[in-house]
Amino acid sequence: MGAKWVLLGVLFLAFALAGDADDASVKPTVVKVVKGKKLCGKGWECKGPSEFCCNQTISDYFQTYQFENLFSKRNSPVAHATGFWDYHSFITAAAEYQPKGFGTTGGKLTGMKEVAAFLGHVGSKTSCGYGVATGGPLAWGLCYNKEMSPSSDYCDEYFKYTYPCTPGVSYFGRGAIPMYWNYNYGKTGEALKVNLLDHPEYIEQNATLAFQAAIWKWMTPAEKNLPSAHEVFVGTWKPKANDTLAKRVPGFGTTMNVLYGDDVCGKGEDEHMTNMVSHYLYYLDLMGVGREEAGPHEVLSCAEQEAFKPTSSSSS
Template structure:
């Protein structure tokens, strides 16, 4: 069966009517033209009747597909059969990518052409996918002159099923942007397509020129955010993105539906980087003591926290700090250390510098588990609080608890080479924040399982914030 098709919609519905002559135009080069396999305008089939018994009553064999989005596929394909898809309009001469959605138990070969074979666009090697309904997408980059064509798909061998074919321009002028602009590749490469406010399920998203499971970077206008969903109907995993995201490393090539809306985190500082919704998603089982409002208030004491660099850098620092705080407290569950010792000792070998207050104990409290009398004195001095006399304030006031954690994060080298904040904004990487907090107890092979636990939380939070790990080492 030979098929002239153009377009890839992995999760699009099959809307074309049988026998309808399609005039499919690339209105601008960022759009994709998609033909479902069963929506041909002409065909040649070597056997009589529709073996699959679905959709149409001519000789082409069509069956229901289990590929994403449902619909139908053409099957029982034999050598020299072909399908034609009419009215492909190419507005601008240039480079285009053709993608075909195919399945084959053992591998096969198809060819694509224009105008009955007068313009050959090359062979497509179809890999062995392991089953008739195990689908993959094959692609080829070609040059096409401006004009209107019939698109054909030709079966060079037997043994494959066909779901859809897509043609899309590779960059070039005329691409549109919007409040949300999505890009095919990281660092804003490949095709791109703009969206304004609204909801765009898989069918609408792809009909507007974005491709299913093929978005790698985004730009979002100030004051707006986009919710990217794993499934075509706004379900499954999702991520909220804002600003410029050079590479959706934890959501790369996964977007199947989109919502664009005014930003819910319209505050300044930390509140402009992490919304309360995202915070709640990070810590679904947290202790009610650890409030988002308390963290926002505490962050104003250190405006450089999650406030340095571009938006991606700010998100990385927020994710890194919250990942370490999560690890130290079992997911923001523990407000105080379980083993509540006295933790009173000489500070710089000079007890008079920070003597322990009578009857007070300086065990771990708060998101970073502030410990020892010397640290309570230093943090209290920096924050204008008498934490030597009242260490319990760290476990009684959420804002103070967050302030002590940010004091350590922003100003203390701990067991490392520099404060954790400096490691993140200086490009040294997440691993160096672990060294600052726990040094050789975890780093340099001290406890790799604990290091990996922190890394796992960091990656999870990056995913929620819609950005990537960036430069530097994850481990230490």
């Protein structure tokens, strides 16, 4: 009789596990409570212990077919980086930052919106969809992985003692959020523990590294007294009185302010700004979130915002 109940128990467990396998949001979770705080780990994609790993991971709500929908023209014969960008590279890069809150801050909706926002920047900056491009101009994100006709070697001699330019090397735009200038390659390389100052070409040779550099930029404040794009988007940054006067509010608009400053912000309906907003809204729709979740115009736009650092020296 005992053996019968053991067999039934095993069968029940097998059916339960089979049911879980059909639910992409169910993953083995290691949970710890440290000083009353719940910390989790979810395998390679969200290595704990982290409070953010107690939420859904990016692959729970953003899967391969959605990536393909967002970047449907990236492998077109006329694209300039055919075969370079893929979903696996994005998820592998994101795995390094999910324990820090990238795409895992708050609930599923906030995570999906952050991924759409980040990829909105990426899609806009790497698009070759102009005018009457087949599929519409918003379908051509991840067409590039580098600047095709550099106008400069982007070597700033001001940084010759901290990030000296390597002879014969050019620091033109490369990556998912294109990186320019020797000092940006130097700082990013230090953070990622990759020698990008001597070998900036690594960014155009490795899609995971290219995404990783862009996510690091999204997650990292440019200076100690400034927020990151991640913080202003998910709302962990709280505007001070001077921010309110400068019309800076949490949301997508202020991510552009963080990343590009007055290159695009405080200039009215600037073409580059509206292009990024359009990509973000388009991706929200394709991901099933809906653009109505993006918020009002003053949250989406930075048209009237003062830059965090006026007279920007950003690398956009």
